[in-house]
Amino acid sequence: MSALTDYSISELQRLYKKREIGPVEVVKAYLQEIDLKDPLVRAFLEVFHESAVMRAGELEEMDPEGMPLYGVPVALKDNISVKDRLLTCGSALLSQYTSPYDATVVHKLIEAGAVIVGKTNLDEFAMGSSTENSAFQVTRNPWDEECTPGGSSGGSAAAVASGMVPVALGSDTGGSIRQPAAFCGITGMKGTYGRVSRYGLVAFASSLDQIGPLTRDINDCAVVMEVLSGHDPKDSTTLESPAPGLVQGIEEGVEGLKVAVPAGIAGWQVEQPIIEFQEEAAAVLQREGATVEAAGLPGMEMSIACYYILATAEASSNLARYDGVRYGNRIEGATLREMYENTRGKGFGEEVKRRILLGTYVLSSGYYDAYYARALKVKSMICESYRKLFKKYDLIVMPTTPSTAFKIGEKSDDPVSMYHSDIFTAWVNIAGLPAVSIPAGISAEGLPIGIQIIASAGEEAKMLRAAGTLERSFSFRRRYLPGADS
């Protein structure tokens, strides 16, 4: 690994400003890492070799001042629109679709000086927890090539974890940023629902989707999150309140914060090493001046069922647009209806078809009240109970996932077991809360373990105070990466 690809965002900025290094050499160094490592990891669907170097060259003529991501290479999950670039969503149906516009987050990244270096693999339309549902390729976990990187933002997580980019964006509907971040030993964050604009993100379940960063550490995460956040007239669900400053708080510590940890966590079939790191996290926070108490987390049991009803219902509606008429590939038929059925039957992969059918089922006549309407009520109950819980506590700290990365193929034919791996993450999206997963340590098998910090709506800054404290104590990169990288 060349030193140029080791720098954090703030180190890069310092060196750029002193003109000790320039964006072209840094971008070229990262592209070299991609060329070297991606044939095995297979995180990227497309690499923008030429345009990335060209953009870096343009940046060299510009003043880095006021550009927080000046010369920082960024990869994007391939459900985020970049003008005139393929936007496949990991789907055969969109294998040739080119986006005619930029997502708001892409605008913001470019304005901040970032260099977009490519598009990363994902579960088709972000539906999955392993990135195995991509129509194009299977991405491997950089820690163990027989394991999945998690999903659905598995390409983004694997790209950051293997040092091919310092930053990647993902999208999180039920854990799709945090779970792959945990599986790959990196940091991944989703903001409060509405914190980041969804304009230009291909919709899966609009009431749950949020874009967020995957990075190597919490400071990089905060810098990128500050750039991405803010109201967008093109997404009426974005929050109007100004985006909080996040970087500063990382050093503030947790003195005086009240933290809840889940009571009876062993009852959720959590692997033992994960429980141990959870206990260590609680001890660290207490030692650093926070009050830590065990609390029952309401609605965890029902959250997965609730999530899979709401998410598939919205997906069945959102994905109705892929009908072979306006965009994407078409499979001809003798009639319009036959064309629709052929296009969608051949164009969508199995998991997407399963979810559309489930979503159709829960919305169909005779079942709507029993499933969809009921799930909306349960969502409302979950939101209310967490508003109450957060009157008593500032933060919840818990594992991101009940297990470490699972093997490729292990769960691909068992949807219910796959869905269960979202148990600790999906409720956070239902409640619309911000959450961040940070790497805590590794298991005996050498697989990373993630700890998740959740705050009440709008309290991202508080959340990052705890994340910073835990990161300093776990020292994950210093402890585990030199060996893993060599």
Add this chain to the structure above:
Amino acid sequence: MQKRDGSGEIVSLSEKELEHLKDLARIRLDRDLREKFRFQLDAVIGFVAELKKVDISKHKDTAEMQRGSSRLRADEPEDSLSRKTVLEEAPGNNGRFFSVPPVIDNENE
């Protein structure tokens, strides 16, 4: 369609039900996929039916409104994508319109 509930009763998605769902969703399912899906969807439906155990009788709200947000922007026209740009992505077009197979002489419609 047969009634189902999540209270431990063995549920099974009938072929007819799956047929109805795939028609509603406009998805062609190859024969070999149908059996697999019937089994898998049945398991998933049984799993999400767990929600029926939750007592919602005392809860009135059906939707969670987002707090302090959701403002519509001013209704001012802005530049939009050109017809040419949009049609370029369409699999069937005649340069002016999207083109599709016959709509009217279709017994199924």
